[in-house]
Amino acid sequence: xxxxxxxxxxxDPAAGVDRAMDLLIESGRVKEIAxxxxxxxxxxxxxxxxxxxxxxxxxMHVHLREPGQENKExxxxxxxxxxxxxxxxxxxxxxxxxxxxxxxxxxxxxxxxRQVGLANIFPIAAVTxxxxxENLVEMADLIEGGAVAFxxxxxxxxxxxxxxxxxxxxxxxxxxxxxHPEDHSISAEGQVNEGFISYKYGLRxxxxxxxxxxxxxxxxxxxxIRSKLHLTHVSTAGSVALIRNARQAKTPVSADATxxxxxxxxxxxxxxxxxxKVKPPLRTEADRLELIRGLQDGTIDCIASDHAPHTxxxxxxxxPGDLRPPGAxxxxxxxxxxxxxxxxxxxxxxxxxxxxRQDGFAGRPDHPGPQEALQDRGGGLPxxxxxxxxPGLGGAGRSRLHHRQRQFGx
Amino acid sequence: xxERTFRQDHLLGIEHLSVDDIETILxxxxxxxxxxxxDVKKVPALKGKTVVNLFFENSxxxxxxxxxxxxxxxxxxxxxxxxxxSLKKGETLKDxxxxxxxxxxHIIVIRHSASGSPHYLTTFARSSIVNxxxxxxxxxxxxxxxxxxxxxxxxSLVPVEFExxxxxxxxxxxxxxxxxxxxxxxxxxxxxxxxxxFPSIREYRNRFAISxxxxxxxxxxAILMHPGPINRDVEIETSMADSEQSVILxxxxxxxxxxxxxxxxxKGEVHETLN
Numbered sequence: 001x002x003x004x005x006x007x008x009x010x011x012d013p014a015a016g017v018d019r020a021m022d023l024l025i026e027s028g029r030v031k032e033i034a035x036x037x038x039x040x041x042x043x044x045x046x047x048x049x050x051x052x053x054x055x056x057x058x059x060m061h062v063h064l065r066e067p068g069q070e071n072k073e074x075x076x077x078x079x080x081x082x083x084x085x086x087x088x089x090x091x092x093x094x095x096x097x098x099x100x101x102x103x104x105x106x107x108x109x110x111x112x113x114r115q116v117g118l119a120n121i122f123p124i125a126a127v128t129x130x131x132x133x134e135n136l137v138e139m140a141d142l143i144e145g146g147a148v149a150f151x152x153x154x155x156x157x158x159x160x161x162x163x164x165x166x167x168x169x170x171x172x173x174x175x176x177x178x179x180h181p182e183d184h185s186i187s188a189e190g191q192v193n194e195g196f197i198s199y200k201y202g203l204r205x206x207x208x209x210x211x212x213x214x215x216x217x218x219x220x221x222x223x224x225i226r227s228k229l230h231l232t233h234v235s236t237a238g239s240v241a242l243i244r245n246a247r248q249a250k251t252p253v254s255a256d257a258t259x260x261x262x263x264x265x266x267x268x269x270x271x272x273x274x275x276x277k278v279k280p281p282l283r284t285e286a287d288r289l290e291l292i293r294g295l296q297d298g299t300i301d302c303i304a305s306d307h308a309p310h311t312x313x314x315x316x317x318x319x320p321g322d323l324r325p326p327g328a329x330x331x332x333x334x335x336x337x338x339x340x341x342x343x344x345x346x347x348x349x350x351x352x353x354x355x356x357r358q359d360g361f362a363g364r365p366d367h368p369g370p371q372e373a374l375q376d377r378g379g380g381l382p383x384x385x386x387x388x389x390x391p392g393l394g395g396a397g398r399s400r401l402h403h404r405q406r407q408f409g410x
Numbered sequence: 411x412x413e414r415t416f417r418q419d420h421l422l423g424i425e426h427l428s429v430d431d432i433e434t435i436l437x438x439x440x441x442x443x444x445x446x447x448x449d450v451k452k453v454p455a456l457k458g459k460t461v462v463n464l465f466f467e468n469s470x471x472x473x474x475x476x477x478x479x480x481x482x483x484x485x486x487x488x489x490x491x492x493x494x495x496s497l498k499k500g501e502t503l504k505d506x507x508x509x510x511x512x513x514x515x516h517i518i519v520i521r522h523s524a525s526g527s528p529h530y531l532t533t534f535a536r537s538s539i540v541n542x543x544x545x546x547x548x549x550x551x552x553x554x555x556x557x558x559x560x561x562x563x564x565x566s567l568v569p570v571e572f573e574x575x576x577x578x579x580x581x582x583x584x585x586x587x588x589x590x591x592x593x594x595x596x597x598x599x600x601x602x603x604x605x606x607x608f609p610s611i612r613e614y615r616n617r618f619a620i621s622x623x624x625x626x627x628x629x630x631x632a633i634l635m636h637p638g639p640i641n642r643d644v645e646i647e648t649s650m651a652d653s654e655q656s657v658i659l660x661x662x663x664x665x666x667x668x669x670x671x672x673x674x675x676x677k678g679e680v681h682e683t684l685n
Binding site for chain 2: 195196199200201202203204271272274
């Protein structure tokens with residue numbers, strides 16, 4: 001089986017490539033890259049005129065909701081949404097029902113992913129049993145079962161002693177701990193960024209400090225432990241400053257930010273449209289600009305979507321104030337991102353990746369693209385219909401991309 | 411009466427009203443004050459119209475005020491009590507409102523603890539929506555019957571960011587009250603967790619309650635306002651609540667006129683019906 005992708009703009013930062021190139025693919029591997037490859041009989045052809053051709057993107061933070069909440073999303077629908085956006089690999093969080101805190105759940109996710117086929121799915125297991133923040137999961141067993149990292153995402157590991165032990169234990173196993181930095185005692189029932197806008201519109205606020213005290217705590221612990229710590233969906237200028245300082249002090253840490261925090265600010269909540277209700281909340285314009293600076297200077301390693309669909313009656317219908325549907329303590333936190341965000345993410349490192357098949361993507365970087373894949377189950381898309389700026393993808397952050405590849409074994 | 415210039419479909423908050431809108435409401439309300447003083451307190455301005463009081467929070471005085479306002483305009487009014495409704499059975503807010511809408515009401519008056527809930531209703535409802543208080547956000551008919559406002563309280567309840575709204579924030583009662591023409595106290599809303607924002611009622615009373623001695627600092631003809639229900643000897647000393655300067659009960663009477671004006675301006679036929 002041969003496939004020729006012609007007339008596209010090949011973008012592969014890891015290989016330092018950003019120019020018009022044709023690709024010939026044979027049996028799932030790139031056979032030839034050249035300025036112009038001739039058509040020959042028996043070739044399938046994709047005319048990629050006006051499109052970016054790139055290695056498959058990786059999203060290291062998604063919620064596929066399976067097992068347990070297939071009314072929101074499933075491995076099949078999530079994988080379909082991912083590949084539509086050019087994401088050939090996603091790492092899925094552990095707040096399923098039951099929680100992915102033991103090997104059998106991890107293995108069932110992998111088995112289901114294999115059945116579905118579409119994308120590479122890497123399960124992230126919980127840090128603590130039941131994500132209750134008390135007892136560590138059987139990390140070694142979970143890694144053997146296929147878990148690639150550990151995170152209580154959706155919740156913060158609130159006890160400093162527990163995150164300390166998790167980081168120490170994970171160091172032995174050389175796996176990352178992904179922290180959802182949020183002091184729940186500060187954020188409590190908050191809905192939006194705390195400040196003038198929350199006061200004016202009568203919405204309960206979440207102080208930036210709710211995130212920053214945990215970022216600071218983990219970085220202080222990490223100074224000594226030197227494990228693999230990743231801080232996910234950081235949203236404030238203060239967090240960026242803390243991480244930047246830690247990096248300068250050679251404390252090992254990596255971080256991601258979401259497309260919605262990079263592109264939107266808190267002013268969106270003025271319409272009371274629940275589509276903009278995300279956790280952490282959209283912050284101020286100053287925070288947003290600092291996140292972008294952090295991304296540019298390498299303080300923030302990558303963009304991750306926090307794709308987290310909710311059903312419409314749990315999310316779209318819910319008014320932005322205090323109303324929560326019965327039993328929905330978990331609901332309303334995160335948001336599925338728009339399909340268009342996929343163009344914003346950086347492609348994974350080049351063809352030397354460890355997987356047997358190579359994944360690629362061809363799409364128009366200036367076009368919002370089809371969104372039905374995410375809409376079929378999720379509530380709202382904060383970036384829906386928005387034309388996004390196309391960043392210069394070429395060359396940026398090559399070493400960091402390699403770093404990330406090592407860290408997550410993706 | 412002035413030519414009707416009110417062009418709003420809903421009353422969600424004061425923020426989106428023009429000065430003209432506000433003047434129209436207040437002038438209309440003045441005309442309705444007379445109706446309430448009549449022996450037969452009824453005009454046919456909303457005859458044949460249906461008003462639904464959709465209250466998800468207990469607020470007896472606001473609900474009664476809207477009820478009396480609607481009835482004095484000859485509207486048919488039903489009270490939808492959330493405690494006996496299907497919301498208890500797990501129905502969503504949207505489904506509840508769609509069900510009510512299937513009964514073709516003209517106006518839905520909503521009280522809900524979630525900020526923004528009236529705005530949410532306007533995204534799908536056909537009726538006129540009137541906000542009768544949405545959580546920490548607005549209570550526009552209350553604001554309309556309160557003209558001038560001075561808010562004073564501890565910073566955990568009244569963040570300094572309120573200054574961006576045009577208010578002067580002070581945490582010193584004596585300084586705040588001094589030479590004021592209107593002193594408006596607000597209730598400590600224990601049901602919204604207000605009491606977690608300061609150490610104790612005792613300390614709050616000692617620091618912020620309006621007393622005779624404090625009120626003496628205000629201007630000579632100052633009035634004392636309070637939206638009610640009052641917490642005697644918490645934010646307001648009993649002797650002050652019952653004083654001549656207190657217009658607290660007058661606010662209740664004016665509230666009916668303002669609500670009549672709002673209902674009328676939203677769905678009333680032509681203004682001749684008033685005369």
